[in-house]
Amino acid sequence: MAMALLALSCSGGDGTDTPSASTSSTASAGEPRFGGTLVVGTNADPGPLNPGITTSVPTHVVTGPMFNGLVGIDQELQPTPDLATSWEISPDGLTTTFRLAQDVRWHDGQPFSSADVKFTFEQILLPFSARTKAALTPVLAGIDAPDDTTVTFRFSRPYPAFLALIDKVNAPILPRHLYEGTDPMTNPVNQRPVGTGAFKFASATPGNEYRMVRNDDYFGEDGPYLDEIVVRVIPEQASLAAAFEAGEVDYLPLPPEAEVDRLAELDGVVATDAGREAFASVTFLVFNLERPALQDRRVREAIALAVDKQFIIDAVLDGNGIPTTGPISPDLVTFYSDDVVVHPPDAERARTLLADAGAADLALTFVHDPSVARLAAVLKDQLDQIGIDLQLVSLERNAWIDRLYKAKDFDLSYTNFENGPDPAIGVHRAFLSSNIGPVPFSNAAQYRNPEVDDLLTRAGTTVDTDERVKLYDEFQKIVSEELPYLYLYQVDRGVLYRSEFGGLHDDSGKAIIYYEDAYSREGEPQPPSG
Amino acid sequence: MTGHYALRRAASLVPSLLLVVTATFALVHLAPGNPVNTLAGGQSSAEYRASLEQRFGLDRPLPEQYLRYVSRLARGDLGRSIIQGRPVAEVILERVPATLMLVVPALVLSAGVGAALGIAASRRPGSFRDRLLMVGALSGQCTPVFVSGLVLVLVFSLWLGWLPVQGMRTARSAGHGMEGTADLARHLVLPVVTLTLPHIAIIARLTRSGTINELHQPYVTTARAKGVAPGKVISRHALPNTLGPVATAIGNETAFLLGGAVITERIFGWPGLGRLTLDAALARDYPVMLGVVLVVAVAVALVNLAVDLLYPVLDPRVRLR
Numbered sequence: 074m075a076m077a078l079l080a081l082s083c084s085g086g087d088g089t090d091t092p093s094a095s096t097s098s099t100a101s102a103g104e105p106r107f108g109g110t111l112v113v114g115t116n117a118d119p120g121p122l123n124p125g126i127t128t129s130v131p132t133h134v135v136t137g138p139m140f141n142g143l144v145g146i147d148q149e150l151q152p153t154p155d156l157a158t159s160w161e162i163s164p165d166g167l168t169t170t171f172r173l174a175q176d177v178r179w180h181d182g183q184p185f186s187s188a189d190v191k192f193t194f195e196q197i198l199l200p201f202s203a204r205t206k207a208a209l210t211p212v213l214a215g216i217d218a219p220d221d222t223t224v225t226f227r228f229s230r231p232y233p234a235f236l237a238l239i240d241k242v243n244a245p246i247l248p249r250h251l252y253e254g255t256d257p258m259t260n261p262v263n264q265r266p267v268g269t270g271a272f273k274f275a276s277a278t279p280g281n282e283y284r285m286v287r288n289d290d291y292f293g294e295d296g297p298y299l300d301e302i303v304v305r306v307i308p309e310q311a312s313l314a315a316a317f318e319a320g321e322v323d324y325l326p327l328p329p330e331a332e333v334d335r336l337a338e339l340d341g342v343v344a345t346d347a348g349r350e351a352f353a354s355v356t357f358l359v360f361n362l363e364r365p366a367l368q369d370r371r372v373r374e375a376i377a378l379a380v381d382k383q384f385i386i387d388a389v390l391d392g393n394g395i396p397t398t399g400p401i402s403p404d405l406v407t408f409y410s411d412d413v414v415v416h417p418p419d420a421e422r423a424r425t426l427l428a429d430a431g432a433a434d435l436a437l438t439f440v441h442d443p444s445v446a447r448l449a450a451v452l453k454d455q456l457d458q459i460g461i462d463l464q465l466v467s468l469e470r471n472a473w474i475d476r477l478y479k480a481k482d483f484d485l486s487y488t489n490f491e492n493g494p495d496p497a498i499g500v501h502r503a504f505l506s507s508n509i510g511p512v513p514f515s516n517a518a519q520y521r522n523p524e525v526d527d528l529l530t531r532a533g534t535t536v537d538t539d540e541r542v543k544l545y546d547e548f549q550k551i552v553s554e555e556l557p558y559l560y561l562y563q564v565d566r567g568v569l570y571r572s573e574f575g576g577l578h579d580d581s582g583k584a585i586i587y588y589e590d591a592y593s594r595e596g597e598p599q600p601p602s603g
Numbered sequence: 604m605t606g607h608y609a610l611r612r613a614a615s616l617v618p619s620l621l622l623v624v625t626a627t628f629a630l631v632h633l634a635p636g637n638p639v640n641t642l643a644g645g646q647s648s649a650e651y652r653a654s655l656e657q658r659f660g661l662d663r664p665l666p667e668q669y670l671r672y673v674s675r676l677a678r679g680d681l682g683r684s685i686i687q688g689r690p691v692a693e694v695i696l697e698r699v700p701a702t703l704m705l706v707v708p709a710l711v712l713s714a715g716v717g718a719a720l721g722i723a724a725s726r727r728p729g730s731f732r733d734r735l736l737m738v739g740a741l742s743g744q745c746t747p748v749f750v751s752g753l754v755l756v757l758v759f760s761l762w763l764g765w766l767p768v769q770g771m772r773t774a775r776s777a778g779h780g781m782e783g784t785a786d787l788a789r790h791l792v793l794p795v796v797t798l799t800l801p802h803i804a805i806i807a808r809l810t811r812s813g814t815i816n817e818l819h820q821p822y823v824t825t826a827r828a829k830g831v832a833p834g835k836v837i838s839r840h841a842l843p844n845t846l847g848p849v850a851t852a853i854g855n856e857t858a859f860l861l862g863g864a865v866i867t868e869r870i871f872g873w874p875g876l877g878r879l880t881l882d883a884a885l886a887r888d889y890p891v892m893l894g895v896v897l898v899v900a901v902a903v904a905l906v907n908l909a910v911d912l913l914y915p916v917l918d919p920r921v922r923l924r
Binding site: 112120278305306309311312315316318319321471 | 686687688697753756757760761764767768769770773774775776869870871872874878879882885886887888
């Protein structure tokens with residue numbers, strides 16, 4: 074779910090009394106120290122530990138420390154060196170050439186090279202990663218690896234968003250020698266991942282705990298500082314909150330909605346929303362457009378009119394969110410448009426529309442994972458008021474992803490789409506007809522509109538910003554009227570961590586899944602010898 | 604004679620286990636719709652459905668599937684987990700020790716404490732002590748595990764800071780040897796107490812009513828008339844006669860304890876069978892669910908067998924033939 078729940082508030086909106094009263098500045102004080110264990114608490118199991126085949130946040134929370142991308146992203150959303158130490162864009166904008174770091178080794182000792190990069194993009198990311206597939210397939214002409222430390226991407230048209238799309242969330246580089254000739258979905262390496270990252274896989278008990286230890290041979294200049302990172306899976310939200318309160322867990326990248334305000338007030342807790350610029354996620358209600366009842370636009374509009382977004386934000390998110398009118402987050406100030414069709418709550422009109430569509434007494438399924446149980450309950454109640462019987466189907470997170478994107482067996486569902494720093498990264502994938510497939514976080518509604526395909530393809534490959542703005546304006550108008558999805562809200566929720574730790578979320582671009590800079594203030598001033 | 608009896612009782616397990624096996628098979632195959640629909644969803648592609656059918660051998664005739672299922676079970680093969688992609692037997696076995704660590708102490712504690720409370724209450728039926736104990740027992744029995752568990756966490760972990768909130772070991776440094784054992788013990792306390800509370804109540808009430816009933820029997824009056832001390836009347840005369848039904852109840856409690864473990868393990872993040880069951884149910888991981896049903900059925904059957912075999916020891920009136 075595309076870094077989803079993390080994405081935080083609207084920059085111009087009601088961000089003033091959010092839980093982020095104490096800012097990340099407290100965290101950046103002091104020199105990094107060595108040693109210690111960071112315990113991360115999450116409420117969903119990551120599933121297979123392959124970051125290249127899913128953008129699901131719980132997966133990346135675990136795999137983040139173990140992998141690298143070609144570049145990182147800094148606070149201004151500009152690329153920073155990661156596996157690539159430098160890069161060059163040709164004057165015509167059609168090729169981007171990366172110079173890779175030297176002497177990088179995979180955790181199993183094998184050398185890393187440009188062949189790994191070429192393999193990862195061609196065999197894993199383009200076929201299996203929703204965002205990369207939607208963004209790059211229309212424009213990428215080829216990838217060359219002329220020598221071990223050089224890799225060149227050739228484009229058929231200039232692709233301005235490219236450097237924002239190749240960080241380790243969107244494009245983690247995987248080991249060719251372990252994945253070549255295998256099915257990356259089922260390869261046993263997914264149980265014991267091998268990366269280039271600052272931390273190495275140590276052990277896993279699925280559904281319970283994942284442990285990683287410091288990679289002493291890490292190629293990065295600073296860090297890692299921590300000895301160990303432990304990710305505990307605690308599905309019960311009250312227990313997750315209690316474990317954080319009791320100090321058993323140090324870091325909550327996805328704090329429980331109902332508890333976040335209370336936990337943020339505790340002594341020794343840092344609440345920050347740094348990172349929201351990089352995520353900006355919008356929660357969608359997904360209509361399965363292959364279901365006859367939902368193919369009638371009047372039925373989708375009736376549902377839109379029945380849903381009271383502000384009530385949902387107050388009741389489900391304890392006020393920590395803003396209603397959205399379209400798929401592009403208001404955080405993306407350049408491309409966001411409010412010139413769209415809106416659907417203020419109007420049960421009367423909704424019932425009339427349903428009657429006109431001959432869809433009175435409709436029964437629909439709402440397939441979801443337990444993290445949105447409260448949203449499901451509110452939706453059921455709101456749709457009940459216009460005579461729709463919403464049947465709730467709660468599935469474990471990975472089963473929900475399978476049901477939504479692979480089996481496509483649902484009437485209504487939900488999903489969080491992280492916009493990323495550019496709509497080309499996070500928004501296109503949900504609307505392009507070429508992106509309907511078994512890939513998680515792709516075009517879940519199975520929406521097909523040639524005009525939208527054309528608008529997005531042009532918007533993704535046009536360099537001129539004013540021209541892009543016009544294309545995205547038109548796109549937002551169309552999809553707010555056609556309603557392949559109902560755009561519910563943007564979560565305005567920070568992360569929480571204990572103030573004994575530093576180097577977390579100092580840098581928005583490194584939020585959530587970058588741990589190489591994290592350190593314990595109770596650690597040693599010098600690295601351990603040997 | 605006892606050996607023969609034990610063998611006969613053990614042999615009688617075979618048909619009941621076969622019944623369980625057949626029932627679990629039927630659960631999947633005779634439920635409305637076919638299992639592929641359940642697994643793949645109504646709108647899945649033909650290709651995906653075919654691959655599932657082949658993977659689970661669902662393209663074969665039903666009797667053949669049944670025989671294959673039984674013969675696989677006989678070899679300890681419970682199939683593969685859909686979600687984890689590993690053998691079900693492996694997935695289940697690695698969770699068994701954690702659950703035993705909860706259930707065995709809970710069983711012992713609920714039996715011991717429950718019986719003691721029941722006897723204490725039975726001494727003067729209707730007295731203040733009796734009423735207090737029984738009201739306490741009733742509240743223990745009525746409080747859902749998810750309420751008592753969270754209240755215990757609130758008091759002992761968050762307010763007093765004595766015991767950990769979740770997990771089986773401290774994530775940071777569990778320690779080794781004695782230190783590791785102590786760490787594990789500290790993590791055990793709250794889940795075991797949570798799991799035990801409702802069952803203490805059941806055993807206490809059963810022991811109380813059984814003992815009171817026995818105390819009205821003529822042989823007790825005789826014992827009293829002979830001048831046997833009141834404590835001894837209970838311990839030597841009345842109690843042994845109530846132990847049979849109590850033992851049976853303890854046997855039955857095993858199934859309920861395992862059920863209680865589902866919620867308790869979720870609250871305390873305890874990595875046992877209970878959490879596996881819930882996760883598998885939410886994930887629609889049928890092979891794991893069926894595997895758990897089988898393992899639990901076998902466990903409950905074995906405990907009940909043990910209770911049956913204990914009966915003659917507890918109650919000499921039961922003659923084994």
